[in-house]
Amino acid sequence: MKELDRITVDPEVCLGQPTIRGMRITVSIVLKQLANGMKVTEILKAYPELEEEDIVQAMKYAAWLSPEKAKVIPLKGVADA
Numbered sequence: 456m457k458e459l460d461r462i463t464v465d466p467e468v469c470l471g472q473p474t475i476r477g478m479r480i481t482v483s484i485v486l487k488q489l490a491n492g493m494k495v496t497e498i499l500k501a502y503p504e505l506e507e508e509d510i511v512q513a514m515k516y517a518a519w520l521s522p523e524k525a526k527v528i529p530l531k532g533v534a535d536a
Contacts, residue, residue: 459519461512473516475509485513 463477473482480502488498495510 459512459516461509462516475505475513478504480505482513482516485510486517489514 461476462473462482463475464471464473465477468474468477469479469481474480475482475485485498485505488501489495489510493501495507498510499505499507
């Protein structure tokens, strides 16, 4: 898939987790940074080997993996907080 040509999976790199261009930077790391409020420019500064398109493709990959319908699982204690 051309749209995700920067996302690679290699059993020899990061235990086969999806990574960015075969580097030891996983898609998960990038997504967690975004989810925690980091801006793209901050991520690029923290990981200078990344390019903006790497981050865009990480988000596209996550969207591709997410199902159209998800089962909501209530977390105990969250509603009480």
